[in-house]
Amino acid sequence: MIIRFVILISFVFGSYFFTQVKAQDENLSQPIPGQYIVKFKDSNEDSSQKADKLATVYGAMVQNVYEHAIMGASVNIPPGKEQDVANDPDVEQLVQDFTVYAVGKPSDIDDNSMIDGNAMATGNMSGGTVQVIPTGINWVDAELNTTNEGEGVTVAVLDTGIDFNHPDLMVNKLLSRDFSGDNTGGNDDNRSIGGHGTHCAGVIAALDNTTGVLGVGSKIDLVSVKVLGASGSGSFSGIIAGLDYVTANAATIAVTNSSFGARGGTSPSQSFIDSSNLLHQAYQRAVNAGVICVVAAGNDAVDVTSNNEVPAMYPEVVTVSAVDDRNGVQDSADVWAYFSNFGPEVDIIAPGVNILSTAIGGGTSSLSGTSFSSPHVAGTVALYVAKNGRPASGDARLLSSLISAISKSRSPLPGEPSDGFTEPSCYANGSGLQ
Ligand SMILES: [Ca+2]
Numbered sequence: 001m002i003i004r005f006v007i008l009i010s011f012v013f014g015s016y017f018f019t020q021v022k023a024q025d026e027n028l029s030q031p032i033p034g035q036y037i038v039k040f041k042d043s044n045e046d047s048s049q050k051a052d053k054l055a056t057v058y059g060a061m062v063q064n065v066y067e068h069a070i071m072g073a074s075v076n077i078p079p080g081k082e083q084d085v086a087n088d089p090d091v092e093q094l095v096q097d098f099t100v101y102a103v104g105k106p107s108d109i110d111d112n113s114m115i116d117g118n119a120m121a122t123g124n125m126s127g128g129t130v131q132v133i134p135t136g137i138n139w140v141d142a143e144l145n146t147t148n149e150g151e152g153v154t155v156a157v158l159d160t161g162i163d164f165n166h167p168d169l170m171v172n173k174l175l176s177r178d179f180s181g182d183n184t185g186g187n188d189d190n191r192s193i194g195g196h197g198t199h200c201a202g203v204i205a206a207l208d209n210t211t212g213v214l215g216v217g218s219k220i221d222l223v224s225v226k227v228l229g230a231s232g233s234g235s236f237s238g239i240i241a242g243l244d245y246v247t248a249n250a251a252t253i254a255v256t257n258s259s260f261g262a263r264g265g266t267s268p269s270q271s272f273i274d275s276s277n278l279l280h281q282a283y284q285r286a287v288n289a290g291v292i293c294v295v296a297a298g299n300d301a302v303d304v305t306s307n308n309e310v311p312a313m314y315p316e317v318v319t320v321s322a323v324d325d326r327n328g329v330q331d332s333a334d335v336w337a338y339f340s341n342f343g344p345e346v347d348i349i350a351p352g353v354n355i356l357s358t359a360i361g362g363g364t365s366s367l368s369g370t371s372f373s374s375p376h377v378a379g380t381v382a383l384y385v386a387k388n389g390r391p392a393s394g395d396a397r398l399l400s401s402l403i404s405a406i407s408k409s410r411s412p413l414p415g416e417p418s419d420g421f422t423e424p425s426c427y428a429n430g431s432g433l434q
């Protein structure tokens with residue numbers, strides 16, 4: 001309840017800041033007033049004891065406590081007490097929290113539909129007895145790989161939740177959690193985008209049956225780690241809470257999908273850099289624990305590194321850009337998706353335009369964005385793990401054999417920004433995945 005309040009406030013203030021900085025850049029991540037991430041100094045005391053002290057001594061409202069991704073907590077601090085908290089002997093660092101958005105937030109979708117109408121939902125198609133193979137699944141040839149459906153591999157979807165009752169999805173509810181403050185237990189409540197997390201989940205693991213769609217691996221174990229609220233927005237502190245949970249459960253969770261982002265811009269504030277550094281540390285802890293973190297590059301058509309797009313710019317994560325395919329075949333008609341971010345930190349590309357997948361409340365819808373490229377790769381990574389076992393580290397810089405097993409090399413696409421590195425295409429039917 002407390003966190004829901006904070007997110008609502010951040011949304012309101014976000015709109016305020018939005019108007020203030022609109023002329024400069026309307027898509028930059030914004031500070032969340034009063035909300036901070038605390039990193040504690042190393043000691044024998046656990047983070048929850050230290051967080052309790054901050055509440056008692058300074059009146060801070062503690063939201064999430066971190067024991068794995070970083071040692072710390074997210075707190076709301078009464079005005080005027082910030083310096084006192086920063087000077088507390090337990091506190092190593094106090095940083096401003098910032099907003100994060102689902103990569104496919106409503107404003108992006110409006111942009112897309114204005115330009116080519118590719119974000120229009122196709123409406124529910126449930127009730128039929130025919131299963132559709134979406135063009136993205138066809139493009140990566142997941143439908144041809146009938147020997148490996150990702151059985152025994154757990155993928156955590158860090159998003160708006162997953163519709164627990166969708167007939168074309170099987171969600172591991174026991175392991176699912178909600179860190180967004182919506183108190184859904186991980187169930188999806190994002191009706192503004194038609195179930196952003198549910199859509200990602202369907203690309204990864206929609207069931208192989210006689211209805212709806214087919215996912216990359218129909219036997220992948222789906223876990224919802226809800227870090228975005230009903231509106232599709234969240235915070236760095238909420239993402240760190242999700243990663244804290246993933247890191248604590250790294251023995252089970254092999255892969256994560258992060259279809260969200262925050263952009264600091266070409267000259268970010270020091271407080272954004274400080275906050276990004278803590279988020280970066282949380283991803284580093286997760287990959288060091290053996291979790292492969294797949295993330296969307298983002299939809300601003302910019303270089304992820306020079307524009308400080310996080311988490312896409314972190315070298316340890318597998319970053320995915322979008323190809324615009326319309327017919328489900330890798331052919332000369334494929335072009336670079338005009339909205340996709342790019343850059344040398346991008347590792348692989350996958351379809352991200354008119355992606356048919358599971359919708360909240362049942363049925364399917366069609367959405368566009370790098371949000372939906374990323375889960376094609378997360379699902380294909382799960383196929384790799386099912387076949388080859390887990391690598392000791394999830395660090396993308398150490399995963400060259402994994403990346404080559406899940407991809408095909410390609411030529412530059414029409415419209416592709418030149419960044420010196422032509423990332424391979426995701427491919428789910430290679431010999432290393434059979
Ligand atoms: Ca195919």
Ligand SMILES: [Ca+2]
Binds near residue numbers: 206214
């Ligand atoms: Ca199905």
Ligand SMILES: [Ca+2]
Binds near residue numbers: 326327329331332334
């Ligand atoms: Ca094509």
